[in-house]
Amino acid sequence: MSETIFSVVHKDASSKARTGIIQLPHGPVETPVFMPVGTNGTVKAITVDDLHEIGFQIILSNTYHLYLRPGTGVIDAAGGLHRFIHWDKNILTDSGGFQVFSLAPFRKITEGGAKFRSHIDGSYHLLSPERVVEIQSILGSDIQMQLDVCTSYGTNYKDAEKALIITDKWLKRAKSAWEAVTDDGIYQGKLFAIVQGNFYKDLRQRSAELVVAADTPGIAIGGLSVGEPFEVFTEYLQYTTALLPEHKPRYVMGIGTPEFILEAIEQGVDMFDCVFPTRTGRNGLLFTRQGPITIKKGKYEYDFNPIDEECTCKVCRNYSRSYLRHLYRTGEILSSILASYHNLYFLHDLVRSARRAIQENRYTSFKKDFLYSYKSGTSKNE
Amino acid sequence: MSETIFSVVHKDASSKARTGIIQLPHGPVETPVFMPVGTNGTVKAITVDDLHEIGFQIILSNTYHLYLRPGTGVIDAAGGLHRFIHWDKNILTDSGGFQVFSLAPFRKITEGGAKFRSHIDGSYHLLSPERVVEIQSILGSDIQMQLDVCTSYGTNYKDAEKALIITDKWLKRAKSAWEAVTDDGIYQGKLFAIVQGNFYKDLRQRSAELVVAADTPGIAIGGLSVGEPFEVFTEYLQYTTALLPEHKPRYVMGIGTPEFILEAIEQGVDMFDCVFPTRTGRNGLLFTRQGPITIKKGKYEYDFNPIDEECTCKVCRNYSRSYLRHLYRTGEILSSILASYHNLYFLHDLVRSARRAIQENRYTSFKKDFLYSYKSGTSKNE
Ligand SMILES: [Zn+2]
Ligand SMILES: [Zn+2]
Numbered sequence: 001m002s003e004t005i006f007s008v009v010h011k012d013a014s015s016k017a018r019t020g021i022i023q024l025p026h027g028p029v030e031t032p033v034f035m036p037v038g039t040n041g042t043v044k045a046i047t048v049d050d051l052h053e054i055g056f057q058i059i060l061s062n063t064y065h066l067y068l069r070p071g072t073g074v075i076d077a078a079g080g081l082h083r084f085i086h087w088d089k090n091i092l093t094d095s096g097g098f099q100v101f102s103l104a105p106f107r108k109i110t111e112g113g114a115k116f117r118s119h120i121d122g123s124y125h126l127l128s129p130e131r132v133v134e135i136q137s138i139l140g141s142d143i144q145m146q147l148d149v150c151t152s153y154g155t156n157y158k159d160a161e162k163a164l165i166i167t168d169k170w171l172k173r174a175k176s177a178w179e180a181v182t183d184d185g186i187y188q189g190k191l192f193a194i195v196q197g198n199f200y201k202d203l204r205q206r207s208a209e210l211v212v213a214a215d216t217p218g219i220a221i222g223g224l225s226v227g228e229p230f231e232v233f234t235e236y237l238q239y240t241t242a243l244l245p246e247h248k249p250r251y252v253m254g255i256g257t258p259e260f261i262l263e264a265i266e267q268g269v270d271m272f273d274c275v276f277p278t279r280t281g282r283n284g285l286l287f288t289r290q291g292p293i294t295i296k297k298g299k300y301e302y303d304f305n306p307i308d309e310e311c312t313c314k315v316c317r318n319y320s321r322s323y324l325r326h327l328y329r330t331g332e333i334l335s336s337i338l339a340s341y342h343n344l345y346f347l348h349d350l351v352r353s354a355r356r357a358i359q360e361n362r363y364t365s366f367k368k369d370f371l372y373s374y375k376s377g378t379s380k381n382e
Numbered sequence: 383m384s385e386t387i388f389s390v391v392h393k394d395a396s397s398k399a400r401t402g403i404i405q406l407p408h409g410p411v412e413t414p415v416f417m418p419v420g421t422n423g424t425v426k427a428i429t430v431d432d433l434h435e436i437g438f439q440i441i442l443s444n445t446y447h448l449y450l451r452p453g454t455g456v457i458d459a460a461g462g463l464h465r466f467i468h469w470d471k472n473i474l475t476d477s478g479g480f481q482v483f484s485l486a487p488f489r490k491i492t493e494g495g496a497k498f499r500s501h502i503d504g505s506y507h508l509l510s511p512e513r514v515v516e517i518q519s520i521l522g523s524d525i526q527m528q529l530d531v532c533t534s535y536g537t538n539y540k541d542a543e544k545a546l547i548i549t550d551k552w553l554k555r556a557k558s559a560w561e562a563v564t565d566d567g568i569y570q571g572k573l574f575a576i577v578q579g580n581f582y583k584d585l586r587q588r589s590a591e592l593v594v595a596a597d598t599p600g601i602a603i604g605g606l607s608v609g610e611p612f613e614v615f616t617e618y619l620q621y622t623t624a625l626l627p628e629h630k631p632r633y634v635m636g637i638g639t640p641e642f643i644l645e646a647i648e649q650g651v652d653m654f655d656c657v658f659p660t661r662t663g664r665n666g667l668l669f670t671r672q673g674p675i676t677i678k679k680g681k682y683e684y685d686f687n688p689i690d691e692e693c694t695c696k697v698c699r700n701y702s703r704s705y706l707r708h709l710y711r712t713g714e715i716l717s718s719i720l721a722s723y724h725n726l727y728f729l730h731d732l733v734r735s736a737r738r739a740i741q742e743n744r745y746t747s748f749k750k751d752f753l754y755s756y757k758s759g760t761s762k763n764e
Pocket of ligand 2: 689690693694695696697698699724727728
């Protein structure tokens with residue numbers, strides 16, 4: 001059996017939600033945890049000082065992007081991604097599979113790997129399961145993901161099954177490669193397998209069984225939050241998590257709204273990430289406990305209240321909606337800086353509150369209360 | 383005689399350079415001083431925490447921009463510009479004259495004032511000398527500038543003389559308005575007059591005499607660094623400063639390169655500002671003691687040295703040229719953040735070193751040494 005990196009601290013009495021701790025090379029991570037995304041080795045518009053200040057213990061970075069630019073040669077010479085970007089806590093990297101699937105202007109998936117053309121300069125590349133392990137090892141990722149085949153919402157059964165079969169073969173090859181690269185104990189990053197199967201329950205089950213058998217330190221649930229209705233997301237999340245062992249961390253990729261995060265936590269998910277809080281922040285959408293607000297609106301011109309009265313972040317302590325609207329309208333970079341900071345702080349705080357609620361066996365009512373004012377406010381803000 | 387806000391602390395034995403202190407409503411300012419520019423009420427890509435950290439005691443903001451957006455109504459309701467932007471040290475605002483001259487798609491200067499169309503929405507506005515005093519008083523500027531008529535390098539004698547005559551009439555009106563607005567002691571900002579006269583020595587002299595007679599708390603030298611050759615800049619700077627009293631702070635607008643700053647200090651100038659360090663920073667030009675470097679160049683791909691070995695700023699302590707090149711090439715906002723921080727820190731540090739050199743009567747050799755390695759490095763970097 002693979003080493004245990006995860007311990008459940010407390011299970012909520014009212015739901016499947018749980019708190020826990022993941023032990024990683026760059027320190028412990030308390031779960032549930034939201035991980036901000038630093039695609040190119042920087043969480044957009046945020047400094048590492050700000051990440052520390054908010055309290056993040058882990059960030060995500062994208063293998064596909066870093067592989068293409070600046071390339072593994074540069075990061076290797078820099079002494080790894082942590083040193084290159086000056087971040088001494090944990091980094092999770094994805095496998096690049098999703099980006100090949102969503103960004104590359106050309107791709108061809110064979111059993112050998114994913115051949116694709118760069119969206120930057122059109123050059124050809126092949127990512128094999130082994131190469132992806134190697135790249136992430138060079139990056140020095142604390143958690144690395146296996147290469148998988150992504151499918152979109154609406155993919156037919158046959159293609160979904162084919163993707164699942166290749167993903168499983170790649171998992172076995174990734175695991176061998178990862179065992180080899182961690183053998184000498186110098187690189188200590190943990191491999192996560194990915195459950196696929198699209199929106200077919202028997203395929204989800206088959207994939208989950210293969211993943212559980214592979215016995216990697218952690219497990220990701222792939223292929224969710226890809227455009228399906230919220231009810232379908234919930235149904236398949238619930239179905240899939242029930243197939244996974246209790247003692248391994250569960251990670252759902254690409255969820256970053258309060259609704260999706262709180263739902264995932266309720267289903268027993270421990271980790272999630274999304275560009276949503278920073279991307280929407282740059283576009284002037286700011287989270288509040290009464291729902292998100294669009295800061296450019298005229299009604300904020302003379303509004304000298306903070307973004308969110310209850311938020312204790314430095315943006316809310318020091319700046320008004322009126323000033324933030326002004327910064328947004330004048331296209332100032334400080335608009336992106338302050339909005340990204342607040343949105344990340346807000347989600348970090350939401351997840352911390354969720355942990356406390358689990359600890360106190362009141363997660364279900366916490367979620368209900370939060371979403372009640374979040375959703376009723378949302379309709380008022382429109 | 384107007385109140386004295388400036389005291390000379392030390393005069394360099396080897397040049398006309400001097401150190402001093404300006405007493406302002408939001409604290410003392412040590413001179414010579416470089417003031418970063420926050421056009422829209424934010425120094426681009428820099429937080430106020432960063433401004434404090436670097437050590438700035440005064441920043442500049444643009445009346446023209448703030449008057450158009452968000453407008454004085456909003457800033458008045460916010461309780462003034464300091465509160466609006468959360469900056470508790472000093473703010474100098476310009477009069478808007480230069481922006482009307484350089485940005486507005488239409489302008490008409492009469493004795494009454496400057497009529498112009500907004501570059502944002504095409505709306506018509508009239509800035510009179512009195513209105514400009516009023517606007518800057520609403521902003522709560524610690525130093526406010528009179529409205530003046532700007533002329534470009536190459537303006538003929540007759541037009542330069544006409545501009546000078548109107549500027550003088552406006553000065554008298556501005557001073558009356560400023561005396562009225564400061565009469566009750568609530569608003570305590572200081573008015574600076576502006577010497578014009580283009581590149582005609584008799585006009586410079588006439589303007590200087592009028593300005594000295596007006597006896598404002600401080601004096602700006604306008605119409606320099608507008609595209610003239612460096613030698614012409616030096617000649618007219620030297621000529622004009624010699625006409626000004628010792629006991630008033632002297633301010634030259636729009637200079638922000640080490641060469642121009644060190645020259646101005648040598649001529650006895652106390653204050654200067656420019657968008658140059660932040661604008662060029664965003665464009666990937668970084669100051670070093672061996673001349674500026676263009677960070678996008680291929681030769682920095684594997685360069686893991688800091689921007690400047692001797693710089694003690696947090697960017698140079700924590701990041702490599704290689705990482706900064708990567709951020710620039712990927713268009714990351716962090717590139718602008720870190721480059722702006724370093725460039726401002728570099729200039730702040732340069733001016734602090736200049737103050738020390740003046741204090742120790744070695745300004746001339748300090749300037750010579752700095753420019754020797756700065757210029758010889760510049761040619762090597764190309
Ligand atoms: Zn906040
Ligand atoms: Zn530096």
